[in-house]
Amino acid sequence: MGPIGIFGGTFDPIHYGHLRTALELLQRLSLAQVLFVPSARQPLRDPSVAPMSTRLAMVRAAVREEPRFAVDTRELERPGPSWTVDTLRSLRSDHERRSLCLLLGMDAFLSLPRWRRWEELSGLANIVVAHRPGWQPPDQGPLADLLGRCGTESPTDLHRQPAGSVLVTPVTQIDVSASQIRAAAVAGEDPRYLVPDSVREIILETECYAR
Numbered sequence: 677m678g679p680i681g682i683f684g685g686t687f688d689p690i691h692y693g694h695l696r697t698a699l700e701l702l703q704r705l706s707l708a709q710v711l712f713v714p715s716a717r718q719p720l721r722d723p724s725v726a727p728m729s730t731r732l733a734m735v736r737a738a739v740r741e742e743p744r745f746a747v748d749t750r751e752l753e754r755p756g757p758s759w760t761v762d763t764l765r766s767l768r769s770d771h772e773r774r775s776l777c778l779l780l781g782m783d784a785f786l787s788l789p790r791w792r793r794w795e796e797l798s799g800l801a802n803i804v805v806a807h808r809p810g811w812q813p814p815d816q817g818p819l820a821d822l823l824g825r826c827g828t829e830s831p832t833d834l835h836r837q838p839a840g841s842v843l844v845t846p847v848t849q850i851d852v853s854a855s856q857i858r859a860a861a862v863a864g865e866d867p868r869y870l871v872p873d874s875v876r877e878i879i880l881e882t883e884c885y886a887r
């Protein structure tokens with residue numbers, strides 16, 4: 677069985693930057709599936725704008741067309757802050773020997789040292805970092821050290837080891853962010869072509885980003 681990719685985020689809303697990145701990583705690394713894990717409460721950033729139920733509905737709608745994508749709701753069901761280390765521990769107890777790959781954009785990777793017990797993450801999963809427009813890989817500090825110790829360019833390592841490797845890879849650069857989509861919605865602009873049509877419909881119906 678191939679590795680499971682884990683793509684966490686606020687998904688406020690989910691957009692084509694998330695979806696295309698997940699699909700390219702799935703194909704390039706021969707992942708068995710990608711689990712999208714919407715966060716409930718992210719302690720390191722502002723509260724989400726759309727309610728949890730709407731964010732979940734958008735993620736469900738977005739992944740419906742790709743059979744290798746699925747939604748994992750464990751952070752929404754857990755009380756308290758959505759720490760990734762807790763999510764990976766929980767996934768690891770479900771899949772003791774399976775390779776898990778935490779999928780991160782470069783911006784998220786660079787913020788890792790602020791995450792709770794971040795040094796434990798690479799012991800629980802492999803880490804895959806996708807380049808993102810405007811963000812450069814670290815050349816010094818704890819993340820550069822992590823890359824020096826655990827970095828690999830070989831997807832095979834992600835299949836051989838359940839955890840412990842870090843792979844940085846290019847993906848098609850789609851310079852879109854959820855905050856940009858929310859700001860455009862407040863200005864009355866249509867999010868068409870930045871998000872799947874099913875997500876656009878939810879945004880328009882619920883008016884979740886109207887001021």
Ligand code: ATP
Pocket residue numbers: 684685686687688692693694697779780781782783784785806807808850851852853854855856
């Ligand atoms: P916001 O603008 O509200 O901060 P966001 O668009 O960055 O949101 P998040 O839900 O915070 O989306 O991000 C979840 C994950 O998706 C992170 O690992 C982030 O790096 C990655 N990501 C977000 N947008 C892109 C993109 N356009 N291309 C590649 N990765 C992305």
